[in-house]
Amino acid sequence: MTTDSCSSACLARLDLEKITKAYDSEPWWYDVRGFLILTFAYRATLWEQLRLFSANIGPRHLEVAIGSGTLFGMILRRARREGRAPQRVVGCDYAERMLAGAARRFAKDPLIELGLADVGRMPYPDADFDSVNVANAMHCFPDLGLALREIRRVLRPGGTLAANVLLHPRGGWPWRGIAERINRWGAAKGIVNRPYDRDEVLVAVAAAGLALEREWVSGNVCNMVLRRPA
Numbered sequence: 001m002t003t004d005s006c007s008s009a010c011l012a013r014l015d016l017e018k019i020t021k022a023y024d025s026e027p028w029w030y031d032v033r034g035f036l037i038l039t040f041a042y043r044a045t046l047w048e049q050l051r052l053f054s055a056n057i058g059p060r061h062l063e064v065a066i067g068s069g070t071l072f073g074m075i076l077r078r079a080r081r082e083g084r085a086p087q088r089v090v091g092c093d094y095a096e097r098m099l100a101g102a103a104r105r106f107a108k109d110p111l112i113e114l115g116l117a118d119v120g121r122m123p124y125p126d127a128d129f130d131s132v133n134v135a136n137a138m139h140c141f142p143d144l145g146l147a148l149r150e151i152r153r154v155l156r157p158g159g160t161l162a163a164n165v166l167l168h169p170r171g172g173w174p175w176r177g178i179a180e181r182i183n184r185w186g187a188a189k190g191i192v193n194r195p196y197d198r199d200e201v202l203v204a205v206a207a208a209g210l211a212l213e214r215e216w217v218s219g220n221v222c223n224m225v226l227r228r229p230a
Ligand SMILES: C[S@@+](CC[C@H](N)C(=O)[O-])C[C@H]1O[C@@H](n2cnc3c(N)ncnc32)[C@H](O)[C@@H]1O
Pocket: 016, 019, 023, 034, 064, 065, 066, 067, 068, 069, 070, 071, 072, 092, 093, 094, 095, 098, 117, 118, 119, 120, 134, 135, 136, 137, 140, 141, 142
């Protein structure tokens, strides 16, 4: 195979292998690491995330990049407490180790189906879900545009996507420098693909045919609620 014919599909495979390796750690370590990244790289709080993602649980819900399920467990508990109990919940992720952690966590919740899937090519029919969440993972995917288009496909017309995307660090000393170092470390390990500019995220969303319902920046993160037009 020549370099020219090693197309983006080939590169995507390498990226996905890197992701699998980056998330091939014990789920407890992943959770501790995630908390540090949330605090010092995203400069976001757990409460903000719970508010955003639990409000977007519809009757047929897909949690993309569910990871070890620690955050999603909290999101689901909150949604149920607030009277938004889904009838069907599917969680998918590309890392087997993370899914194994999620399988243990949700072993006693028969509602939750888990599956190994790449966000760029999910094994779900068109318009299968009322809601999709992508928590802390948009900036991990090798191809943001492809992920958004694939999520749009599995959402029913009128269905909603809640997501947050890591932005290039902002703010003064020492926070910006700390976040930049964490991002460089995360990118070298394959945990993060890259941070984004807010405007390029909004362009990618529009190009994927998703309508912006709400968007706001907090810390180093762009939070969004998007809708597949009816
Ligand atoms: C930072 S973790 C977030 C996990 C969880 N949503 C949370 O907030 O705790 C990113 C997750 O994205 C998953 N991931 C990365 N690339 C993926 C892809 N192409 N398709 C599906 N999942 C992917 C990783 O395996 C990892 O579990």
